[in-house]
Amino acid sequence: MINIKLNVNGKDYDLEIEEDLRLIDLLRDRLGFTGTKEGCGEGECGACTVILEGKTVNSCLLLAIQAHGKEITTIEGIGKEDDLHPIQESFLENGAVQCGYCIPGMVLSAKALLDKNKNPTRKDIREAISGNLCRCTGYEKIVDSIEKASKILQQRGSESHEQL
């Protein structure tokens, strides 16, 4: 057993864990963030994507120890059911979700992209979600949704700028 400290969705945790515990198991089983989905378990499908220090990672490929002292965002940290993030609203509005299993990972990949690149091209968006496999949607409505969310976020950004 080993002690680690980490911050998930803005909250600090001090935990004792097994050395070989995977990050996804820590998030799902210990902390209850079950919005993070396990797909292939070998870093190919991206369903388990979370944001670690601003970068997307496959939480099935990381040991929990590797998150020691770091900040993590899961889908639960993006928005709540009655207070959705613009990316989530856009996914709902534009028909981006079919079975839904890949969607938490898709939203987090989109978030990591838009945090760095406020005005991405469709090619940039496709690149950003190319590590997230989807069997249902053909990705197009997801790309549409991320593009529209970027416009909404830009507009809100310029509005809050005006208020200042």
Place this chain on the structure above:
Amino acid sequence: MKKRGKGIAVSFYGTGYGNGFPDVSTATIRLEDEGKISISVGATEVGQGAKTVLSQIGSEVLGIEIEDIVLINEDTSKTPDSGTAAASRQTYNTGNAVKIAMESFRKKLFEESKELLGLNTSIGLETKNKEVYLKMFPQKKTTFKEIAQKLKKQKRRLEATESFTAQTTEMDPETGQGAPYWPYTFNCYGVEVEVDTETGKVDIIRALCAQDVGRAMNPTMIEGQIDGGFAMGAGYALFEDLGLKEGRIKNNKFSKYIIPTALDLPEIEKFIIEDPESTGPFGAKGIGEPVMIPVAPAILNAIYNAVGVRILELPATPEKILQAIKSYGKV
């Protein structure tokens, strides 16, 4: 060298079980306590949008908002059988069951309204905004909630259950002739590809998909089905190979069984063709499987158009294409 080519393919597909097999969907409609309307169907939602479309059909018949519908499905202890979410049949078959059951329910609702309003007959009654009113004298009206409260006091329930059976005939076992399905869905897809003659790699650079839908119940979801079908068809044509060896799947993980990513697909231009089907709910037909079918033949035709080789075994991998180009001695 990179060579471009265009290909098209058309398909028609019979939805439902077909071939004389009994294809039945059943729906139960009920007036709930607060004046909401519940639809119980054993239709499974797997992301294709059955819950949305069935709620839309039900709300359209009664002239109510989709929020006033409570859809109960995927619980066999509470729902009648509506068949499988397969054969592209839920919109047409269960959609019809919901429509017929809702029409039957509306008749019963009008009978209750007639009693409550002290009318001679239910003729001329209409529904709108969860109210039942007399068309010729709209002040004469009651609400779904009032009717529900009256029924609750009397310890009665207002409900209607109806089934829809699709018309299919068995083919002649000797000749294979007949009309096994109804209805059929049609489509036509066109793609443009770029083939690298040195590596054999195929890029799909343009896709146009024209899909007959009967009537478009929900255009956004139809587009989503076309996008998804195109991606599945493209994977089938170019990448996906189980690699069966002595009954075992060799490519049993995503690192070996390759499905398209967002970067492998072009922007898909979609054309929804509406030609209402007289036996469909408000004219709608199923499209779930049809959207996938013309993709692979269109891609293979485009490869032929680009480099003059016919690929006869899927997937059309770079190795196979290079081999074919060599043995044809072309390009």
